Amino acid sequence: MIRRMTELLLKGGRIIDPMTDHDSTGDLLIRDGVIVAISTTPLTSADETIDCEGCIVSPGLIDIHVHFRDPDESGHHEETIATGTAAAAAGGFTTVCCMPNTTPAIDSCTVVDAIRKRAAAAAQARVFAVACGTVGRRGETLSPILDLVEAGAIAISDDGDGIADSGMMQRILSLVAAADSVFMQHCQDPTLTRDAAMNAGALATRLGLGGWPREAEELMLRRDLVLNRSIGARYHAQHLSVAESVSALREARSEGQPATGEASPHHLLLTEDACDNWNTLAKVNPPLRTSADIEAIKSGIAEGIITVLATDHAPHPAASKDTDFASAAFGMVGLECALPLYREALIDDGVLDWPAMLGMMTCEAAAVAGLDQLGLGRLEVGGPADVTVIDPDAAWAIDPSQFHSTGRNCPFAGRMATGRALATIVDGRITASAIEGRALAR
Ligand SMILES: [Zn+2]
Structure with a gap:
């Protein structure tokens, strides 16, 4: 109501x-x-x-990384803009940015427009579409980036997958810079993660699961930052999970690159141990890592290297998790519990105070997605x-x-x-x- x-x-x-x-x-x-x-x-x-x-x-909370599965012509009916924005509202979020791994993918102005209309009808939160860098998120053909931004896409990303091809990535960064938009990268070198289900290490071996090497994240992030040196596009690394990514981002920012990074609640509170006993609820992409990684991400937050707290809200039907670990879907819902989880990870642990933490969930998030241009992420008379x-x-x-x-x-x-x-x-x-x-x- x-x-x-x-x-x-x-x-x-x-x-x-x-x-x-x-x-x-x-x-x-x-x-x-x-x-x-x-x-x-x-x-x-x-x-x-x-x-x-x-x-x-506080200014209304902003989550620049959610999956609302809308449009969904796959018949799975995992979430809709209506249920997703209700979840956002219940969790304190007033604005969300939807990732493009929908069916069809958000790779045309028609889909961007359809989302805008459905969002207006739902009206429980402001919804912005993040559009694909490549057609169908397949990494093969460049999507019409300039047109998508013109149609209202707030950012460009193939989230769910990274852009594996370096030449393609270079072209995307150039177009994103020309459009004065931002590219949000899901850093995962796919050639290192075939059949991977959880963090590579002793536990994965004991559980008989494919290991997801930490290098898969760092490699793509470092490649992007090298490519972007001469382009200077606004670049945002999503859901960072390993310590080496924090180092890479630190170096790029110290060179003056417009690069930002984001954390997610689960990567701050859970380690790979949560996957023990083949607990599929702990299966997420990128995977849960180690306590040393958690400490490094917290350091990155304290230093102001990671500036955004997101959720990577990823709903799935029960059947997608109620199966063996290797076959289970990646992801977890986050909108309705992110606020206290971030409080636990960051305020209770003495990393941030309330104003600093809320800044990462409001004005800093708005700045990354260009939402500050709309007056969002702040409390201002008028x-x-x-x-x-x-x-x-x-x-x-x-x-x-x-x-x-x-x-x-x-x-x-x-x-x-x-x-x-x-x-x-x-x-x-x-x-x-x-x-x-x-x-x-x-
Ligand atoms: Zn992702």
């Missing part, structure tokens, strides 16, 4: 805007979808008020009223059966979580609320 109103007052919260280093207790007033006041002195409203005492009032009210201390147990996503494939089921979205507001409308102790989304 979406409640419509003209005026909404968020009262007495800790208002954090990482973009401007604003951090003060006060009131935030929204009128007709626009933030009209941010004040340390009390404001009044004629319409609706949310008591935000003890809560954080700007769009995308706001997330967070109860930082709400304690709850993660229960995938309660998720709005159709995906139940979550390795964190049963884990105690601290922190959750109390209200999610998009364009001044409440899209999800736990104010009365239950989610009102959908």
Whole structure:
């Protein structure tokens, strides 16, 4: 259910805007979808008020890496823009960027346009399409990158696969630079990962599973950064999983390359040990690695080398996981538990404070995808009223059966979580609320 109103007052919260280093207790007033006041002195409203005492009032959370499986002509019906945006709203996200491994793939302006129309109808979160670098994500024929960006694609990626061919990658980077867009790379050298199911090592050997070498990620990342030296396209490395990737990104950024990187909750909280006993819920691409990799990614975050926290939300039907490990699908859902998981990994561990962590989920994410141009990722008087009210201390147990996503494939089921979205507001409308102790989304 979406409640419509003209005026909404968020009262007495800790208002954090990482973009401007604003951090003060006060009131935030929204009128007709626009933030009209941010004040340390009390404001009044004629319409609706949310008591935000003890809560954080943040710019709406942005996830630049989700899989909504929409369009889906495969008949699997794993997720739709409607269920995906309901999940986003419940998790505190107001904007998501959808990856192009759909059926058909997002490789034409027609598909970009169809997603935009469906997103407008769903209206629980802003949805932006990431379009393919190659036709059908097959890595063989260049897609019409300039036209796709013109049609509204927010970024270019073949996510699910990396661009294996170096010549193709060079052409893509050149076109992405010409379009002033960003390329988001899924770093995986496919010649090293045939039949790979989990991190290469002793555990994979004991479980009898194909090993996924860490070099598969570093090699593609380093190749891209070498190619991009003379091109200078905006380049974003998705879901980093190994320590060597952090080093590669550090070097490129120190050379002045416009390269960014992203972390995902599972790569910060789980190691390959979660795959023991052939636990298919822990099967993900790239695979879970080691505790040393987790520490390196945290260092990269603390140093500001990795600037974005995403989810790689990847829903699958139960049958895709309820099978043997080698045959099971890669991926896990993330939108509805990312916020407390990031709190656990980064704030509770002393890596970041709330303003710094929220910056990686708002203005930094917006900057990578160019969403800052639309006024997203910040709290600004006169700007769009995308706001997330967070109860930082709400304690709850993660229960995938309660998720709005159709995906139940979550390795964190049963884990105690601290922190959750109390209200999610998009364009001044409440899209999800736990104010009365239950989610009102959908
Ligand atoms: Zn990926």
